[in-house]
Amino acid sequence: MRIRGSPFGRSLYQKLLLLTVIAISFIFYFKFIKFSSEHLNANPESNLVDVSDLDSLNPLEKLIRADLLKQERGLGDRGKSVALVGASKTKGDEDVKRIALNEELSEHLSYNRTVPDARNPQCRNIHYDLNDLPTASVIIIFYNEPYSVLVRTVHSVLNTGDTRILKEVILVDDASVNVELKDKLDYYIETRFPKNVRLIRLKSRLGLIRARLAGARAARGDVLLFLDAHCECVEKWLEPLLARIKESRTSVLVPIIDVIDAKDFHYSSNGYSTFQVGGFSWSGHFDWIDISARERDRQARECPEKNVDVCPTYSPTMAGGLFAINREYFWEIGSYDEQMDGWGGENLEISFRVWQCGGTIETIPCSRVGHIFRDFHPYSFPDNRDTHGINTVRMALVWMDEYINLFFMNRPDLK
Ligand SMILES: [Mn+2]
Numbered sequence: 001m002r003i004r005g006s007p008f009g010r011s012l013y014q015k016l017l018l019l020t021v022i023a024i025s026f027i028f029y030f031k032f033i034k035f036s037s038e039h040l041n042a043n044p045e046s047n048l049v050d051v052s053d054l055d056s057l058n059p060l061e062k063l064i065r066a067d068l069l070k071q072e073r074g075l076g077d078r079g080k081s082v083a084l085v086g087a088s089k090t091k092g093d094e095d096v097k098r099i100a101l102n103e104e105l106s107e108h109l110s111y112n113r114t115v116p117d118a119r120n121p122q123c124r125n126i127h128y129d130l131n132d133l134p135t136a137s138v139i140i141i142f143y144n145e146p147y148s149v150l151v152r153t154v155h156s157v158l159n160t161g162d163t164r165i166l167k168e169v170i171l172v173d174d175a176s177v178n179v180e181l182k183d184k185l186d187y188y189i190e191t192r193f194p195k196n197v198r199l200i201r202l203k204s205r206l207g208l209i210r211a212r213l214a215g216a217r218a219a220r221g222d223v224l225l226f227l228d229a230h231c232e233c234v235e236k237w238l239e240p241l242l243a244r245i246k247e248s249r250t251s252v253l254v255p256i257i258d259v260i261d262a263k264d265f266h267y268s269s270n271g272y273s274t275f276q277v278g279g280f281s282w283s284g285h286f287d288w289i290d291i292s293a294r295e296r297d298r299q300a301r302e303c304p305e306k307n308v309d310v311c312p313t314y315s316p317t318m319a320g321g322l323f324a325i326n327r328e329y330f331w332e333i334g335s336y337d338e339q340m341d342g343w344g345g346e347n348l349e350i351s352f353r354v355w356q357c358g359g360t361i362e363t364i365p366c367s368r369v370g371h372i373f374r375d376f377h378p379y380s381f382p383d384n385r386d387t388h389g390i391n392t393v394r395m396a397l398v399w400m401d402e403y404i405n406l407f408f409m410n411r412p413d414l415k
Contacts, residue, residue, distance in 0.1 A: 014284040060187040067148070067187060071110050079115040079260070079267025079370070081234075084108070086382070092263075099373035101230075101262045103146040109265060111148070111155040115370055117260060118269035122310050123366035128239040134246050136238055136324070137165035137221030141211040142173060142229035144379055148178035149372065150229045150297035151188060160233040165242055167221035172214050176204040206385070207342045207393050213335060224330055228321035230372040232267070240366040241324040244312055250359040253324045254315065254352075255367035256277070262374045269368065277315035280348055283410040284392035286317060296306050308346060312362040316355075320347025322369055333357045337394060342387025343377075345395055389414055 057065065076082045084092045084105055092104035105192050123259075138157050142150055157169055171189075173181060189197055200214055216224055225238070241253050258269040279289035295314050303311040333353055340346050354361055383388050393414045396407045408415045 005395055008232050018368065027143065033314065045175060049200045061094060061191075063184055064188055067107065067194060070107050072202055073110055074107055076109045076113045076265050080111075081161065081261065081264035081266030083110070083202055083264060096263055099146070099378035100376045101149070101372060101378065101379045102265070103148070105263075105265055106146055106148045107150075108153070109152070112159060113152070113232075115156075115234055115267045116269070117234055118256075118267075118272060118346045118368050119234060119236075119366055120272035121312050122307055123236070123240070126240070126310070126366065128236075128243055130162050130239070132165040132246075133165050133239065133242040134222030134326075135165055136161070136225045136242060137167050137215075137327070138169045138225045139212060139215035139219060139220035140169065140171050140227050140229050141215060142171065142176065142181070143205065143211075144176045144178045145181070145229040147178070147185065150181070153227070153229055153231050156199070156232045157227070158193070161238050165238055166196070168219070169193075169199065170215045170218055171197070171199040172211045173199065173201045174207070174211040174331075175202050182215055192392050207340070207381075208344075209336045209340045209346045210338060212339060212373075216330060219327060223324050224327050225324045226322065227369070228371060230260075231322065232370040234258075234368040234370070237367045239368055240364050244362070244364055245324060245326050248360075249326045249329055250354075251312065252318070252329075252354045252359055252361050253312075253364050253367070254318045254361070255322060255369045256363060256365060257319060257322060257339075258368055258370040260370040261373045265372075267370050272365070273309070275313075275363065275365065278317035278319055278347075278349075278351065278361070280317050281410075282406050284345070284348065284389075284396060284407060284414075286319060288346055289316070296314065310365050312364055313365045317351035318361055320350075321371060333359065337391075337398070340387075340391040342381040342385065342391070344388030345391030349395040351400070352395060356399060 055062075082105055083089070084102075088104055088108070092102045095103040096102060138161070138323055140150075140153060140157075154169055154171070157166070169362040176182075186199065189199055198218070200218060202211060202214060206214070212226055215226075225241070237255055241255065244253055256269075256275050258267060260267050261363075275291075277291055277295075279287050281287055291313055296308060299308040299311045299313065305413055336346055337349055340349065351361055389411075392411075396404050400407055
């Protein structure tokens with residue numbers, strides 16, 4: 001029987017075939033490995049968490065997998081409240097007394113839990129060209145933040161921020177002492193987050209203002225977006241902020257801030273029909289006030305093509321934890337008062353600064369972010385000084401001119 005080709009040729013053909021099969025197997029093998037690790041990165045709570053050989057893993061990987069195993073998929077989704085039972089409930093109640101936040105519950109919720117879309121329905125009809133918007137550097141500072149709350153905040157930013165507009169996320173650790181925020185956080189960032197999430201560690205505790213400045217100095221995006229370390233963002237919260245700054249570079253913007261309950265993590269909004277803006281009292285405290293009739297008139301005049309309900313709304317002051325500002329403009333107006341220590345008062349200071357340096361503070365109704373409000377401060381300040389009071393006097397002396405008398409009438413303790 002005649003076989004086509006010479007014996008030598010046939011053998012070469014078989015060898016080539018074998019080589020091809022081996023090559024293809026290699027490619028498939030590496031593709032699969034790569035796919036699994038990417039998939040794991042994208043969904044930390046997914047079923048790919050392998051529990052069979054935890055002991056063989058490095059200690060940090062082990063801790064992170066144990067965290068993921070504790071999370072219950074779907075729990076608290078769409079911002080629903082969650083009640084713990086049994087031993088978890090006891091532990092959660094203790095957390096609330098200790099740090100005014102249910103850390104135990106936070107650890108049971110997925111890092112990627114969803115929140116409701118509380119925006120005005122009109123917001124969904126506004127189109128943004130993502131290739132034509134400025135980019136954002138999100139700056140998140142923290143001091144002893146509960147680890148899972150911080151990690152969820154970063155996931156929320158990544159989940160809601162399109163890569164075309166989210167330049168980077170800069171975390172600034174203001175010399176926390178909580179061990180979970182050390183090696184474990186470094187490892188989590190390295191293995192679970194994209195490369196545009198960075199962590200800056202301050203060598204000693206500098207306080208909120210100087211920590212934010214450290215983040216701002218490192219930022220390279222067009223817009224600085226300061227965000228507290230205990231937030232969950234509503235979809236498309238970035239776009240309307242960036243679009244407004246593109247339109248008006250001296251506008252300093254705040255989203256509508258919704259409430260995440262510190263005990264049951266319920267996400268609640270007052271609906272979209274009403275919201276308040278930032279005010280202040282003559283004792284130097286921030287408060288929430290209704291939108292004035294004068295402002296409604298201005299909106300009707302200046303944004304006639306849109307419904308006033310979704311128009312930028314002038315706000316006398318800002319709450320402080322969340323705001324967006326053109327990066328160059330931030331430095332042009334002298335940034336923060338760097339001599340302010342600890343925490344507090346800086347929000348009124350930057351508000352007075354912006355309005356008196358030709359800018360505006362505006363609430364952007366189509367941008368919404370949930371923030372965990374706590375009943376008390378979970379940590380003390382260096383030397384237990386009343387930094388809010390001291391910072392507020394600085395603000396009043398610099399920006400209030402002759403109105404300072406009204407301030408001191410209300411705060412004789414600070415004179
Ligand atoms: Mn806060």
